[in-house]
Amino acid sequence: MSLTSRSDQHALFSQFALVADALAHCHRLSLLELLAQGERRVEVLAGFLGISIASTSQHLQKLKRAGLVVDRPVGRQRLYRLSGNQVASLVLALEKVAETSLASVEKLVGEQIRSRDVEPPIRAAELRALIEREPVVLLDVRPAEEYLAGHLPGALHLPWERLRHEPPTWPADSMIVVYCRGPYCFLALEALQALHRQGYRVRRLEDGVPEWRRLGFPVEEDARGVA
Amino acid sequence: MSLTSRSDQHALFSQFALVADALAHCHRLSLLELLAQGERRVEVLAGFLGISIASTSQHLQKLKRAGLVVDRPVGRQRLYRLSGNQVASLVLALEKVAETSLASVEKLVGEQIRSRDVEPPIRAAELRALIEREPVVLLDVRPAEEYLAGHLPGALHLPWERLRHEPPTWPADSMIVVYCRGPYCFLALEALQALHRQGYRVRRLEDGVPEWRRLGFPVEEDARGVA
DNA sequence: CCAATCTTCAACTGTTATATTTAATGATAG
DNA sequence: CTATCATTAAATATAACAGTTGAAGATTGG
Numbered sequence: 001m002s003l004t005s006r007s008d009q010h011a012l013f014s015q016f017a018l019v020a021d022a023l024a025h026c027h028r029l030s031l032l033e034l035l036a037q038g039e040r041r042v043e044v045l046a047g048f049l050g051i052s053i054a055s056t057s058q059h060l061q062k063l064k065r066a067g068l069v070v071d072r073p074v075g076r077q078r079l080y081r082l083s084g085n086q087v088a089s090l091v092l093a094l095e096k097v098a099e100t101s102l103a104s105v106e107k108l109v110g111e112q113i114r115s116r117d118v119e120p121p122i123r124a125a126e127l128r129a130l131i132e133r134e135p136v137v138l139l140d141v142r143p144a145e146e147y148l149a150g151h152l153p154g155a156l157h158l159p160w161e162r163l164r165h166e167p168p169t170w171p172a173d174s175m176i177v178v179y180c181r182g183p184y185c186f187l188a189l190e191a192l193q194a195l196h197r198q199g200y201r202v203r204r205l206e207d208g209v210p211e212w213r214r215l216g217f218p219v220e221e222d223a224r225g226v227a
Numbered sequence: 228m229s230l231t232s233r234s235d236q237h238a239l240f241s242q243f244a245l246v247a248d249a250l251a252h253c254h255r256l257s258l259l260e261l262l263a264q265g266e267r268r269v270e271v272l273a274g275f276l277g278i279s280i281a282s283t284s285q286h287l288q289k290l291k292r293a294g295l296v297v298d299r300p301v302g303r304q305r306l307y308r309l310s311g312n313q314v315a316s317l318v319l320a321l322e323k324v325a326e327t328s329l330a331s332v333e334k335l336v337g338e339q340i341r342s343r344d345v346e347p348p349i350r351a352a353e354l355r356a357l358i359e360r361e362p363v364v365l366l367d368v369r370p371a372e373e374y375l376a377g378h379l380p381g382a383l384h385l386p387w388e389r390l391r392h393e394p395p396t397w398p399a400d401s402m403i404v405v406y407c408r409g410p411y412c413f414l415a416l417e418a419l420q421a422l423h424r425q426g427y428r429v430r431r432l433e434d435g436v437p438e439w440r441r442l443g444f445p446v447e448e449d450a451r452g453v454a
Numbered sequence: 455c456c457a458a459t460c461t462t463c464a465a466c467t468g469t470t471a472t473a474t475t476t477a478a479t480g481a482t483a484g
Numbered sequence: 485c486t487a488t489c490a491t492t493a494a495a496t497a498t499a500a501c502a503g504t505t506g507a508a509g510a511t512t513g514g
Contacts, residue, residue, distance in 0.1 A: 005413040006277070008339045012411060013253035015332045019325045020256075023247035025502085026240035042461060050233070055503055057462060067328030076460055076511045083328045090324050097317050098246045101294030101310045105242045112235045184239060186232040252473085269490060282474055284491060303482045303489055 022066030023094060027051065028059050033181055035069060036088040036210045037142065038149030039079040088210040095184060109184075116189050118196050121206035124215055127177060137170060139178040141191045150209050150219045152179070160187045167198055175201050182208035249293030250321060254278065255286050260408055262296060263315040263437045264369065265376030266306040315437040322411060336411075343416050345423050348433035351442055354404060364397060366405040368418045377436050377446045379406070387414045394425055402428050409435035 022028060027049055034040060034048055046056035060080055063069040068087050071080045082088060098105045122130065130136060138155035140147050147157040158168065160180075170176075176195060180187035183206050195202040213219055249255060254276055261267060261275055273283035287307055290296040295314050298307045309315060325332045349357065357363060365382035367374050374384040385395065387407075397403075403422060407414035410433050422429040440446055 005417065008335070009257070009411070009413055010253055012332065012335050012339070013256045015329060015335065016256055016322050016325045017251045017253050019329065020247050020250035020321055024244045024251050026237055026244050027502090029240045029243055029247075030236070051502090052504065053461075054463085054505080058502080061462085067325065067330070067332075073461095073511080076458090076513095078461060084324075086320070086324050086327065090320050093313070093317050093320050094247055095243050097311075097313050098243045098294070100313065102242060102246065103294070105239070108235070108239050108242065112239070184236070186236055190232065254473090278473095279475065280490075281476080281492085285473080288491085300482085300490095303484095303487090305490060 019066045022063050022068055028063055031059060032091050035080055035082050037146040037181055039081040041077050041079060085214060116193060117204055121204045124207040124212050127205055134175060137174050137176045139176055141178055141180050141187045150221050153218050153220045160191055163191055177203050177205050179205035246293045249290050249295055255290055258286060259318050262307055262309050264373040264408055266308040268304050268306060312441060343420060344431055348431045351434040351439050354432055361402060364401050364403045366403055368405055368407050368414045377448050380445050380447045387418055390418055404430050404432050406432035
């Protein structure tokens with residue numbers, strides 16, 4: 001009986017290891033970050049990652065075998081999405097542990113992210129309070145599909161690709177909060193720096209829509225505010 | 228600039244993947260479960276896993292490189308421990324996701340664990356409430372070192388190895404709650420079944436001491452109650 | 455039904471990794 | 485200096501990985 005216990009535990013933990021193994025590749029982590037924003041097709045995901053469609057499909061299937069994503073056929077294409085909200089939380093937990101206990105990550109994050117924030121990023125809860133106190137321009141710089149799949153209430157949509165070429169003209173004293181996919185997405189950082197150079201008062205929201213949702217805050221899914 | 232962003236993201240996510248990779252082996256998950264109970268020496272850990280000391284040492288170093296464990300020399304031996312409480316939480320989150328989204332895990336857990344619970348296991352918060360209402364015999368069936376490193380307040384220590392050979396003699400109507408390392412540790416299940424066969428009213432606490440601690444509940448670190 | 459589109463599969467390359475054991479080496483305490 | 489405990493090295497065996505290209509499946513629109 002104690003013998004079966006040991007092998008049972010072995011079998012169980014091997015399954016857990018399978019899930020961890022699915023997380024153990026930078027492209028698959030990128031895929032999960034993208035899918036946390038909403039459903040996407042294989043071809044589009046391949047485009048974001050800059051690798052072949054076949055390779056992307058194989059990564060997706062590894063994630064699927066680990067139960068982290070599910071797919072459904074729509075027309076002649078196939079849409080992938082996270083199998084649940086806990087998946088996005090798991091990835092965030094992984095990244096948080098890496099950041100606090102791996103010096104190399106701490107260094108990378110410091111160099112690439114913290115040094116580019118003109119002031120410390122704002123967290124979801126703080127933002128909710130800030131909105132009550134003063135008018136804030138909320139800026140979503142993700143691609144259109146992700147904005148449409150859900151964005152912060154009242155957020156304007158100005159994807160980084162457009163913002164980059166057509167600088168906005170708001171009243172100079174506007175308070176702007178810009179956000180993208182999450183704490184490790186670089187889109188908001190680019191926008192932040194561009195707007196800062198133009199003299200705007202601008203801060204970055206550290207969290208993305210998935211985390212905002214997880215906290216139980218309201219999300220808008222229509223297209224109001226598209227620039 | 229957008230080019231550096233992509234390679235920066237790549238570098239960052241590769242580091243995250245390194246942490247996931249450290250989690251991706253059943254022996255290393257077992258090690259983390261053991262270390263979540265407290266500091267341990269390499270030789271002892273090897274004994275629990277049933278593998279060689281050298282192999283155990285190598286697994287520990289992979290965990291160390293990923294920042295999940297730290298070590299300190301004590302005399303001529305070396306004690307390993309988790310690098311922080313978030314590590315145990317991360318492992319639990321991983322296991323939870325696996326359980327809810329992998330059918331094979333769901334099946335294993337159902338067969339090996341849920342079917343052996345005579346009634347649904349109790350959670351930490353419920354147990355706290357239960358203790359207020361009626362007298363409960365709290366039973367810690369982990370090895371002595373783990374009990375000494377921290378146990379539930381007032382818990383008796385009766386390791387499974389002893390319980391197995393010397394059945395206890397309590398008043399027959401005692402309410403007993405037995406616990407071990409966590410939701411996927413088999414020690415408490417063995418004890419549960421043994422006590423149930425002897426006619427006791429007995430339930431299993433699903434959480435272990437690490438989770439109990441995480442919830443901010445008090446933990447006893449002295450040796451009161453050793454049988 | 456045919457042709458176009460999107461995805462998966464199969465085959466292949468090249469590279470790299472893994473876990474494990476035994477034995478040697480290091481380090482520390484007594 | 486010796487006994488103890490841990491790390492490292494060497495070696496083996498096994499296998500896995502990611503990525504590409506090109507063919508095969510599946511589904512829709514005409």
